[in-house]
Amino acid sequence: MVDHNRQHRAQPATRGQVRSEAIWRAVAAIPRGSVTTYGGIAATAGYPRAARLVGHALKTAPAALRLPWHRVVGAGGRIAFPRGSRLHREQQRRLESEGITVRQGRVALPRVKDLDALLWGSDG
DNA sequence: GTTGTGACATTAT
DNA sequence: CATAATGCCACAA
Numbered sequence: 001m002v003d004h005n006r007q008h009r010a011q012p013a014t015r016g017q018v019r020s021e022a023i024w025r026a027v028a029a030i031p032r033g034s035v036t037t038y039g040g041i042a043a044t045a046g047y048p049r050a051a052r053l054v055g056h057a058l059k060t061a062p063a064a065l066r067l068p069w070h071r072v073v074g075a076g077g078r079i080a081f082p083r084g085s086r087l088h089r090e091q092q093r094r095l096e097s098e099g100i101t102v103r104q105g106r107v108a109l110p111r112v113k114d115l116d117a118l119l120w121g122s123d124g
Numbered sequence: 125g126t127t128g129t130g131a132c133a134t135t136a137t
Numbered sequence: 138c139a140t141a142a143t144g145c146c147a148c149a150a
Binding site: 015016019020042047048049050051052053056057060 | 144145146147148
């Protein structure tokens with residue numbers, strides 16, 4: 001059964017729409033007090049190596065979703081925003097309010113040797 | 125249709 | 138630490 005009714009859909013969800021929603025869900029699932037990387041979110045959402053999409057998805061995410069975007073950091077725990085920018089400070093403030101220490105624009109991460117763990121929790 | 129840019133990552137140098 | 142190259146996808150021009 002081939003779906004030729006593609007053009008009949010009322011809400012034609014574009015690829016980007018589907019991907020963004022998957023990314024939003026992945027971000028919303030980050031436990032409080034933990035942080036994840038853009039690549040980790042992308043992989044969790046089902047799009048490995050598509051880390052850039054995460055940035056766009058977060059940027060275009062409706063504020064009503066109340067996503068914990070501050071729990072998303074760059075590789076190695078780096079905050080993606082430039083030092084001193086408003087978003088950078090806000091992200092750091094939010095992280096610290098969850099008990100996460102930020103030093104030199106980076107989350108104080110325990111040395112992770114294996115890549116099995118994409119999530120870093122307070123528990124380690 | 126192509127080009128350039130972006131809340132990025134990974135690997136190589 | 139930095140720079141270059143490549144991959145990923147969306148979006149504006």
